[in-house]
Amino acid sequence: MTTIETSRSQYAQIAGLVRRRIADGTYPAGAALPSEDRLADELGVSRPTVNKALVILRNTGEIKVRRGAGTVVRSLPTIFRDAKKRYAARNQGTGAGEVEVSRHALKSSTTYREIGQATPPPAVAEILGLAEGELTLLRSRILYADGEPIQIADSYIPWRVAEGIADLFKENAGRGGSYGRLADAGHPVTRFAEDVTVRMPTDDEQRTLELEPTQPVFEICHVAYSHDHPIEVCMHVMTGHLWKLHYEWDDPTHEQDA
Amino acid sequence: MTTIETSRSQYAQIAGLVRRRIADGTYPAGAALPSEDRLADELGVSRPTVNKALVILRNTGEIKVRRGAGTVVRSLPTIFRDAKKRYAARNQGTGAGEVEVSRHALKSSTTYREIGQATPPPAVAEILGLAEGELTLLRSRILYADGEPIQIADSYIPWRVAEGIADLFKENAGRGGSYGRLADAGHPVTRFAEDVTVRMPTDDEQRTLELEPTQPVFEICHVAYSHDHPIEVCMHVMTGHLWKLHYEWDDPTHEQDA
Numbered sequence: 001m002t003t004i005e006t007s008r009s010q011y012a013q014i015a016g017l018v019r020r021r022i023a024d025g026t027y028p029a030g031a032a033l034p035s036e037d038r039l040a041d042e043l044g045v046s047r048p049t050v051n052k053a054l055v056i057l058r059n060t061g062e063i064k065v066r067r068g069a070g071t072v073v074r075s076l077p078t079i080f081r082d083a084k085k086r087y088a089a090r091n092q093g094t095g096a097g098e099v100e101v102s103r104h105a106l107k108s109s110t111t112y113r114e115i116g117q118a119t120p121p122p123a124v125a126e127i128l129g130l131a132e133g134e135l136t137l138l139r140s141r142i143l144y145a146d147g148e149p150i151q152i153a154d155s156y157i158p159w160r161v162a163e164g165i166a167d168l169f170k171e172n173a174g175r176g177g178s179y180g181r182l183a184d185a186g187h188p189v190t191r192f193a194e195d196v197t198v199r200m201p202t203d204d205e206q207r208t209l210e211l212e213p214t215q216p217v218f219e220i221c222h223v224a225y226s227h228d229h230p231i232e233v234c235m236h237v238m239t240g241h242l243w244k245l246h247y248e249w250d251d252p253t254h255e256q257d258a
Numbered sequence: 259m260t261t262i263e264t265s266r267s268q269y270a271q272i273a274g275l276v277r278r279r280i281a282d283g284t285y286p287a288g289a290a291l292p293s294e295d296r297l298a299d300e301l302g303v304s305r306p307t308v309n310k311a312l313v314i315l316r317n318t319g320e321i322k323v324r325r326g327a328g329t330v331v332r333s334l335p336t337i338f339r340d341a342k343k344r345y346a347a348r349n350q351g352t353g354a355g356e357v358e359v360s361r362h363a364l365k366s367s368t369t370y371r372e373i374g375q376a377t378p379p380p381a382v383a384e385i386l387g388l389a390e391g392e393l394t395l396l397r398s399r400i401l402y403a404d405g406e407p408i409q410i411a412d413s414y415i416p417w418r419v420a421e422g423i424a425d426l427f428k429e430n431a432g433r434g435g436s437y438g439r440l441a442d443a444g445h446p447v448t449r450f451a452e453d454v455t456v457r458m459p460t461d462d463e464q465r466t467l468e469l470e471p472t473q474p475v476f477e478i479c480h481v482a483y484s485h486d487h488p489i490e491v492c493m494h495v496m497t498g499h500l501w502k503l504h505y506e507w508d509d510p511t512h513e514q515d516a
Contacts (some may be wrong), residue, residue: 060458078455084507193506197336198456198474198498200318216456216474216498240456240474247505248451249342 010045014053017043022062022073030075033063059214061241066210076145077104082246087192090176097143097153106145112171113140120156124233127223128158137162137169139178142208149209150242155234161187179224182231189232191225194247198240209239216240268303272311275301280320280331288333291321317472319499324468334403335362340504345450348434355401355411364403370429371398378414382491385481386416395420395427397436400466407467408500413492419445437482440489447490449483452505456498467497474498 018039021027033039036054040047054071057063065071079100086099094102101108118138120128128136136156143151155178157168167173167181174180179189201209201217209217220236276297279285291297294312298305312329315321323329337358344357352360359366376396378388386394394414401409413436415426425431425439432438437447459467459475467475478494 083505084509087509189509191506191508193504196454196503196505197501198476214472218456243455245454246451247341247454247507248449249505249507250449251342251345251447 011049011052012056014039014043014045014050015056018053018057019062027073029073031073032069033071033073035070058212061215061239064210076106076148076150076242078244079104079106079145079150079242080244080246083192083194084248087179087189090179093175095177097151101143101145101150104145107147109144109147110171111142111144113142115139115169115171117159118156120233121235123221124156124235127221127233128156128230130158135159139168150239152205152208152237153234155232157182157232161185161231178232182224182226187226187231189224189226191228193223193225195221196245197221201237205237209237211239218243218245220245269307269310270314272297272301272303272308273314276311276315277320285331287331290328290330293328316470319473319497322468334364334406334408334500336502337362337364337403337408337500338502338504341450341452342506345437345447348437353435355409359401359403359408362403365405367402367405368429369400369402371400373397373427373429375417376414378491379493381479382414382493385479385491386414386488388416393417397426408497410463410466410495411492413490415440415490419443419489436490440482440484445484445489447482447484449486451481451483453479454503455479459495463495467495469497476501476503478503 018027018033022029027033033054034042036047036050039050043050054063058065058071062074063071064074080103081100086096089096089099095110097110098108116138117135120130120136120138124136125134130136136159139155139157141153142149143153157178161182162168165181165185168178176183182189197219198216199219200213201211201215205211205217206213211217217240218236218238220234220238222234222236223230224232224234276285276291280287285291291312292300294305294308297308301308312321316323316329320332321329322332338361339358344354347354347357353368355368356366374396375393378386378394378396382394383392388394394417397413397415399411399413400407401411415436419440420426423439423443426436434441440447455477456474457477458471459469459473463469463475464471469475475498476494476496478492478496480492480494481488482490482492
């Protein structure tokens with residue numbers, strides 16, 4: 001018998017109850033929840049009340065509706081993205097996107113949506129310093145962890161730089177990825193910058209990343225510099241509730257302290 | 259006379275119309291919108307339809323309900339936060355929080371909520387490596403730009419470090435702020451790390467930061483290191499739609515590329 005306090009709204013109480021059952025393992029990670037009807041029966045409340053409770057947990061990402069699987073408990077951990085380490089890893093032949101996923105012992109996979117010539121978004125063209133109408137090579141991909149989409153990454157390299165580098169047109173660009181091939185071609189990447197913003201997902205992003213309209217995404221505009229010129233811009237759109245972004249830096253100015 | 263297409267939902271069209279009027283200056287930044295009744299009259303739609311349209315724009319932060327002022331057009335620009343620069347600025351005697359605000363020629367102000375002994379949240383105690391029950395000095399403040407709240411910052415310093423440093427108990431800790439005083443006391447800050455996550459605001463944060471429940475916040479867990487030990491943790495909660503976080507770093511490993 002479940003005791004429901006009367007001081008809080010009923011659906012908020014039921015959300016709390018489901019949350020406790022997830023925490024104590026009654027509903028394990030990845031498992032399907034009982035149907036709304038069964039929950040309503042068990043708890044002696046109406047089905048719309050159960051539905052309202054589950055909406056709260058869907059908005060926070062604690063549960064998720066998966067096509068064909070019903071409503072399942074979140075199974076992915078918070079994915080720790082160490083910006084410095086993920087790009088340094090290319091020297092060991094590891095792709096940046098795989099660094100976090102393997103850190104958490106998740107199975108990583110990537111789907112390429114497009115590799116080819118493309119007009120970049122105006123913001124990207126501006127960062128790359130492109131002339132009016134100048135084109136880019138676009139490598140557009142979706143990263144999955146244990147089969148769940150966690151990130152869209154659209155990488156833009158000026159066409160005049162990319163066109164002579166055949167490996168950039170393959171899904172697997174070889175050891176060290178795109179940056180490895182850029183280095184081979186005389187464009188070693190020596191500096192990175194990232195701008196992080198948060199916003200609501202577009203309709204397309206909701207579908208691609210399996211998000212509710214109420215779940216925010218991180219947008220990271222990642223810029224790679226070679227010889228002090230921007231050589232690549234990669235726009236990342238990431239499921240906000242799944243990621244923790246990590247940055248660290250030495251502070252050389254402290255010696256000037258009085 | 260305003261032509262309304264029939265292919266999109268009416269309230270989405272009205273949201274688009276108001277957005278265009280904001281862009282073209284019909285409704286200037288900071289100005290109050292006409293009342294819902296007046297808009298409904300002018301556009302020949304019902305007041306609930308206008309209300310639904312304005313909810314869309316409130317969720318994105320394009321407009322905002324301010325107590326006593328009605329519904330006003332967003333007046334703050336996107337605030338650019340360069341992590342490295344903001345902390346380096348203390349050597350010029352500038353507080354970190356004021357760096358961004360003055361970059362954009364906004365008027366900065368700070369309200370202190372608390373300066374005193376406090377039990378830190380468990381996550382903060384763990385980062386600081388505190389013993390069971392060990393206390394901290396908490397400096398809790400709200401940062402405003404042109405009178406609008408943009409950030410809550412709760413800074414925790416181990417009590418055993420802080421108790422002997424009188425200036426840390428003042429709102430104005432002096433030249434270079436808290437880090438300046440820590441350096442004076444033999445704890446120069448030499449490294450920083452930040453973990454960035456996104457989540458929905460708590461009820462208290464909604465009130466403090468004047469946010470809708472649907473507007474996400476950035477949470478930055480900022481850690482300052484002295485002699486390789488964490489000496490301060492500052493938890494920032496920031497209005498997500500107002501900020502762009504910037505990080506950049508050199509990539510010293512590129513020389514190992516084949």
